[in-house]
Amino acid sequence: MTVETCDDGSTRVRSGLAVVHLFGGPGERFAPEEAIRVVKDAQTRGLQVMTVSLLGHLAPLAVMALSDDVRELRALQISLQRAGLVWADSFLSITEVSEYSQHLPEDRRRPRLYPVLPPAGLPNWCFYPMLKRRGDRYNWYALPYDERERLMYGHGASGRKFAGRVIQLVTGATGLSEWEWGVTLFAQRPDDIKDVVYTLRYDEASARYAEFGRFYVGMLSDPAEAFGLL
Numbered sequence: 576m577t578v579e580t581c582d583d584g585s586t587r588v589r590s591g592l593a594v595v596h597l598f599g600g601p602g603e604r605f606a607p608e609e610a611i612r613v614v615k616d617a618q619t620r621g622l623q624v625m626t627v628s629l630l631g632h633l634a635p636l637a638v639m640a641l642s643d644d645v646r647e648l649r650a651l652q653i654s655l656q657r658a659g660l661v662w663a664d665s666f667l668s669i670t671e672v673s674e675y676s677q678h679l680p681e682d683r684r685r686p687r688l689y690p691v692l693p694p695a696g697l698p699n700w701c702f703y704p705m706l707k708r709r710g711d712r713y714n715w716y717a718l719p720y721d722e723r724e725r726l727m728y729g730h731g732a733s734g735r736k737f738a739g740r741v742i743q744l745v746t747g748a749t750g751l752s753e754w755e756w757g758v759t760l761f762a763q764r765p766d767d768i769k770d771v772v773y774t775l776r777y778d779e780a781s782a783r784y785a786e787f788g789r790f791y792v793g794m795l796s797d798p799a800e801a802f803g804l805l
Contacts, residue, residue: 586645587644588645591643591670591689592643592669593642593644594639594746595652596638596639596666598629599663605805607805609657610660610798614651617650617654623691624651625692626802627791633789668757671688675724675728699794701768702791704758706754708785743758744759
């Protein structure tokens with residue numbers, strides 16, 4: 576999870592992609608046509624940008640974007656602000672292959688570092704941050720590596736039961752946020768999100784050692800629809 580400043584002045588991730596999640600809604604001078612243009616221009620420049628129509632009171636809109644250049648993500652954020660969007664929350668992270676998955680072959684490692692999003696046929700979306708506990712009784716980082724690896728293997732086995740129904744992207748945020756990871760779920764149906772999170776919370780790795788932040792849930796929408804609904 577490292578970045579480097581290149582000779583051309585850009586700031587790029589050395590391995591993987593930077594990911595920003597933006598949550599907000601329209602301000603008084605919101606211009607939906609301009610917001611649509613900003614997203615399309617960013618996509619033309621090679622950014623992966625998704626717009627999400629959110630449910631609930633936390634925010635009506637989410638924008639998720641991935642790029643190897645954090646300056647591009649910053650430009651997208653500011654341009655959408657100039658189009659009249661107001662951010663209520665955000666999350667910055669970087670795609671990674673966890674220390675427990677270093678043995679994976681390249682064809683399984685690459686999709687984690689360089690995902691192509693959104694996945695087809697999975698229109699329902701969820702994001703939440705999480706971290707591992709450092710309490711007096713349960714301290715993840717005091718466990719031996721072999722024990723952590725065992726727990727994470729069991730956690731992954733539970734998640735693989737939802738293959739075809741849910742795709743999970745876990746991104747690292749240590750040093751970038753008070754949280755340690757961001758979890759983005761893409762699902763066939765809204766109840767698939769409920770089922771996978773409920774199932775995984777019973778794993779020892781989560782039940783004893785994980786803490787979760789706010790959950791944002793919605794539907795992937797075309798920018799014209801997402802901004803038009805605002």
